[in-house]
Amino acid sequence: MFNVQRFWAVVKARNLEFFRDKSSLGWNLLFPVLLLAIFAMVFSGDGRAVYKVGVLDRQSETLAFLSTRYIDFIEYQQLDKAKIKLQQHEIDLVIDQGAQQYWVNEESPKGYLVEKMFLSEQSNFQRQLTQGRAIRYIDWVLPGILGMNIMFSCLFGVGYVIVRYRKNSVLKRLKATPLSAFEFVAAQLTSRLFIVLFMATIVYVGCDLFFDFYMLGSYLDLFLVALVGAMSLISLGLVISTRSKSEELVGGLLNMATWPMMLLSGVWFSLEGAPQIVKNIAAVFPLTHLVSAARKIITEGATLVDIQMELWIMAGMTLVFLLLSAYLFSWDGDR
Numbered sequence: 001m002f003n004v005q006r007f008w009a010v011v012k013a014r015n016l017e018f019f020r021d022k023s024s025l026g027w028n029l030l031f032p033v034l035l036l037a038i039f040a041m042v043f044s045g046d047g048r049a050v051y052k053v054g055v056l057d058r059q060s061e062t063l064a065f066l067s068t069r070y071i072d073f074i075e076y077q078q079l080d081k082a083k084i085k086l087q088q089h090e091i092d093l094v095i096d097q098g099a100q101q102y103w104v105n106e107e108s109p110k111g112y113l114v115e116k117m118f119l120s121e122q123s124n125f126q127r128q129l130t131q132g133r134a135i136r137y138i139d140w141v142l143p144g145i146l147g148m149n150i151m152f153s154c155l156f157g158v159g160y161v162i163v164r165y166r167k168n169s170v171l172k173r174l175k176a177t178p179l180s181a182f183e184f185v186a187a188q189l190t191s192r193l194f195i196v197l198f199m200a201t202i203v204y205v206g207c208d209l210f211f212d213f214y215m216l217g218s219y220l221d222l223f224l225v226a227l228v229g230a231m232s233l234i235s236l237g238l239v240i241s242t243r244s245k246s247e248e249l250v251g252g253l254l255n256m257a258t259w260p261m262m263l264l265s266g267v268w269f270s271l272e273g274a275p276q277i278v279k280n281i282a283a284v285f286p287l288t289h290l291v292s293a294a295r296k297i298i299t300e301g302a303t304l305v306d307i308q309m310e311l312w313i314m315a316g317m318t319l320v321f322l323l324l325s326a327y328l329f330s331w332d333g334d335r
Contacts, residue, residue, distance in 0.1 A: 225297065
């Protein structure tokens with residue numbers, strides 16, 4: 001029988017333990033701020049050398065221009081989404097083969113050059129204009145950095161803590177109490193969820209005062225995405241730390257989980273135009289869906305309906321990981 005008092009006592013104890021650790025608190029605040037400051041300086045200009053062109057109805061692929069070297073051609077199914085990317089200077093031209101039209105952002109220098117190259121080979125397309133504020137790299141990478149910070153805080157903040165409890169016989173003492181494994185696991189999830197969301201909110205609001213981040217969507221939607229994404233990552237951390245009492249083993253498992261996510265989840269670069277096998281591998285990671293949903297809200301103005309697929313996937317992962325961690329949980333550990 002689930003006991004709220006026991007559950008709340010563990011939540012309160014874990015929160016006090018975290019906030020009294022000044023070094024951990026300072027690192028969680030300072031690390032994402034430093035990353036944002038570095039990227040703001042390094043990528044203050046547009047340093048990307050490759051042109052990007054959005055293409056609708058590419059299946060026919062009758063245009064010779066689509067074989068031009070040093071241009072990335074990205075397929076879009078919806079014109080509206082392609083135009084948003086064009087307005088934000090993320091792509092330089094949009095071509096609709098079926099309608100015999102192309103769109104160019106007249107405020108984009110790269111768009112001007114790509115248009116000249118396009119017209120040198122095609123002259124029977126109707127020209128359409130659009131305008132929009134260029135999105136900075138720091139605006140684009142913001143969801144990735146916040147997502148990465150949430151990932152590290154969720155996985156290592158849960159994994160190492162539980163292993164330390166088990167190694168120091170704290171779990172063995174808790175086992176002698178009426179506290180159940182599910183109550184303990186749920187309390188750890190709730191405590192870490194509060195800490196992660198609190199820290200992420202402080203970092204975002206503080207940095208926004210200095211960098212004036214680009215934001216088209218709803219802050220409430222962004223918070224809900226962070227909530228669901230953090231729950232999935234915390235649950236994954238609980239699964240990794242369910243049985244072992246070896247900090248070295250759990251550290252290796254956590255690194256094995258975090259590094260692929262950091263490299264393949266779209267944190268630093270877009271997965272548009274990537275090989276399909278890379279996209280399939282990335283879809284396995286909860287961080288991919290967290291970053292994708294947050295980026296759509298921030299840069300495209302997406303609503304919860306637009307990102308419902310990402311939300312359902314993260315919610316499903318949370319349920320599976322949480323049930324698995326409660327089932328496999330060991331107070332003493334196998335090793």
